[in-house]
Amino acid sequence: MSELGFQSRLGISYEAALEKVTEALKAEGYGVLTNIDVRETMQKKLGVDFRKYSILGACNPTLAHKALTIRPEIGLLLPCNVIVYEESNGTVVNIIDPLSMFDFFQDPDLEPVAEDARNRLIRVSEALQK
Numbered sequence: 001m002s003e004l005g006f007q008s009r010l011g012i013s014y015e016a017a018l019e020k021v022t023e024a025l026k027a028e029g030y031g032v033l034t035n036i037d038v039r040e041t042m043q044k045k046l047g048v049d050f051r052k053y054s055i056l057g058a059c060n061p062t063l064a065h066k067a068l069t070i071r072p073e074i075g076l077l078l079p080c081n082v083i084v085y086e087e088s089n090g091t092v093v094n095i096i097d098p099l100s101m102f103d104f105f106q107d108p109d110l111e112p113v114a115e116d117a118r119n120r121l122i123r124v125s126e127a128l129q130k
Helices: 014-027 038-046 061-070 072-077 098-104 111-128
Strands: 005-010 031-037 053-059 080-087 090-096
Touching: 005 014, 005 111, 014 031, 014 053, 014 080, 014 090, 014 111, 031 038, 038 053, 061 072, 061 111, 072 098, 090 098, 090 111, 098 111
Parallel strands: none
Antiparallel strands: 005 090, 031 053, 053 080, 080 090
16 A cells, blocks of 8 residues: 555556556446556657556546535546556556545545445455456
8 A cells, every 4th residue: 555545566567457457447336537648648748758657537437426416526536546657577556545535525424435435446456466
């Protein structure tokens, strides 16, 4: 676990890690709404080389609906971010811990939704280790 979420170090290629995390998210009811290719963006906008790095915007529609119904402004914190990046010895996946964002909205009605999301994302992180 990192400060903001759940970290997995995988001894597989970046491309394989992207596929594996997408499938693990899907198994927990999450879809990937956005995939920001940071490497490509850095190359296009700045003309610099950067490691393979993606920011995935993952969303569980049921949990998002519950949270948005309770507090519409929670949309500022959605979707849940997942980062995947290449290192010399494999790939790193970091998944945001929804409870790390809970401090922004001190609303007890949101806590069960955040807990549910957290438990699902922990299972995603654990599935990556298999």
